[in-house]
Amino acid sequence: MLKGKVAVITGGTRGIGNAIAKKYAENGANLAIIATKDNEKAQAAIEELKKNGTDVKLYLCDIKNADQVTSVSEEILADFGGVDIVVNNAGITRDNLLPGLSIADIDDVIDINLKGTMYVTRSFIRNFIKRKGGNIINISSVVGLMGNKGQANYAASKAGIVGFTKTVAKEYGRKNIRCNAIAPGYIATEMTAQLSEAQTEELKKQLPLARLGKPEDIAELALFLASDRSSYITGEVIKVDGGMYV
Ligand code: NDP
Numbered sequence: 001m002l003k004g005k006v007a008v009i010t011g012g013t014r015g016i017g018n019a020i021a022k023k024y025a026e027n028g029a030n031l032a033i034i035a036t037k038d039n040e041k042a043q044a045a046i047e048e049l050k051k052n053g054t055d056v057k058l059y060l061c062d063i064k065n066a067d068q069v070t071s072v073s074e075e076i077l078a079d080f081g082g083v084d085i086v087v088n089n090a091g092i093t094r095d096n097l098l099p100g101l102s103i104a105d106i107d108d109v110i111d112i113n114l115k116g117t118m119y120v121t122r123s124f125i126r127n128f129i130k131r132k133g134g135n136i137i138n139i140s141s142v143v144g145l146m147g148n149k150g151q152a153n154y155a156a157s158k159a160g161i162v163g164f165t166k167t168v169a170k171e172y173g174r175k176n177i178r179c180n181a182i183a184p185g186y187i188a189t190e191m192t193a194q195l196s197e198a199q200t201e202e203l204k205k206q207l208p209l210a211r212l213g214k215p216e217d218i219a220e221l222a223l224f225l226a227s228d229r230s231s232y233i234t235g236e237v238i239k240v241d242g243g244m245y246v
Contacts, residue, residue, distance in 0.1 A: 001027045001223060001226075001227040001228075001229070002024055002027040002028050002085070002223070002226060002227060003027070003028030003029075004028060004029075005028070005029045005030070005084040005085060005226075006029070006030045006032065006080045006081075006082060006083045006085070007024050007030070007032070007083070007084065007085035007086070007087060007226065008031075008032045008034065008083055008085070008087065008120070008124065009021050009024070009031060009032070009033055009034070009087040010034040010063055010087065010088055010089050010090035010116070011035060011089045011090030011091065012031065012034065012035065012045075012087075012089065013033060013037070013041070013045040014041065014042075014189070014190065015187075015190055015191060016139065016184065016187060016189060016215045016218045017087070017089035017090065017139075018045055019214075019215030019218065019219040020087055020215075020218065020219045020222045020223075021033060021056075022048075022049065022219065023216070023219040023220070023222065023223045024085075024222075024226065025054050025056065027227075028052075028054060029054060029085070029226075030055040030056070030080060031049060031054065031056045031057070032057055032059060032076040032079070032080060032083070033046065033049070033056065033058050033059065034059050034060075034061050034063065034072065034090065034120070035058065035060065035061075035090075036060065036061070036062050037060075038058065038060055042058065043058075055080070057079060059075065063090055063112060063116030063117075063119060063120055064108070064112045064116050064119075066115075066119050069116070069120055069123055070119075070123055073120070073124060077127055082127055082130075082131055083124050083127055083128075083134070084131075084133070084134060084135060085134070085136075085226045086120060086121060086124050086134070086135070086136045087137045087138075087139070087226075088116070088117040088120055088121060088137070088138045088139060088161075089139045090112065090113075090116060091112060091113045091139065091157075091191075092113065093109070093154050093191060093194075094106075094109050094153060094154070095150045095151055095154065096150060097149070097152075098152050101152065101153055105153055106153045109154050110153065110156065110157050110160075113154070113157035113158065113160075114156075114157040114160040114161060114164070117138055117164065118164060121136055121138075121168060125168075125177070128172070128177045129172070129175050129177070132176055133175075134172075134176075134177040134178075135177070135178050135179075135225070136168060136177070136178070136179040136180070137179075137180055137181070137182065137222055137225050137226060138165050138179070138180070138181040138182070139161075139182055139184065140159075140162055140165070140181040140182065140183045140237060141154070141155075141183055141184060142183045142185050142241045143158055144156075144157070144158025144159040144160075144183065145159070145162070145183055145237070145239070145245065146245060158183075161181055162237050165179050165180065165235065166235045169234040169235030173234055178225075178230075178233065178234040179234060179235065180230075180233060180234060180235070180236045180237070181236070181237040181238070182218055182221055182225070182237075182238055182239075182240060183237050183238065183240070183241065183245075184217075184218050184239075184240050185213060185239070185240065185242050185244035185245070186212045186213065186241075186242070186244070187212060187213040187214065187217065187218060188212045188213070188215070189215060192212065200212065207241075207243060207244055208242060208243030208246060209242035211242065212242075213241070213242055217240050218240055221238060221240055225238075
């Protein structure tokens, strides 16, 4: 479905981003993976992605640093000759009730989740306009739509992504650039592994589908949104949450 396309995926070495990267590579996409860590695990993930036979490169970049984003995006454009798809997946949590959130907890979450998404998108828009098309997929969260105790910083960052997504869809629809967001519920990754077994069990009870989601559940939608099969969908926020929002 993505043969010959070039996709940039932030946070593509593990978790949801890695599941999306796998799905894209299996469908013929070349990948520019952005991450902060170049450890053994990250290298193994990149080697695994390469097995699909497409071009896969790892770029080290802290997306909250605008200068790093600018230089890495220029490097990616030079290496691949252009980009078709950007997936803004990288994100962090720093949870606490509002008085317990430090200034750094607030700044880091907003800087990485929201500003990082804006920096990365902004750095590829001109290329999309030049190529007369492009596709942006932002990973928000159901928490950004419904709020969550202990996640004021995170929920605000994910709600910000919703406004950003809709605005980009409006600004660039005429240039054949689509922009959509996915709002996952609880997905089993290192991010949610911080929850205790009791917390996880309690959560499951509240979910109509009574289980946590898998990174692949998000990757399936990310593939559909990146492909021409969704060519008339833009400005949407689609939940993949086991019914959590219901
Ligand atoms: P993980 O913690 O498993 O992975 C986070 C990824 O983001 C890593 O690849 C990491 O790369 C990257 N990353 C973090 N900070 C930066 C940074 N400053 N610059 C570049 N890359 C960075 O998270 P998940 O896979 O669970 O989450 C992925 C996305 O999905 C996030 O945006 C998250 O908010 C969202 N989400 C997750 C849910 C869940 O239940 N898991 C639910 C709803 C939304 P590295 O290791 O190199 O630092």
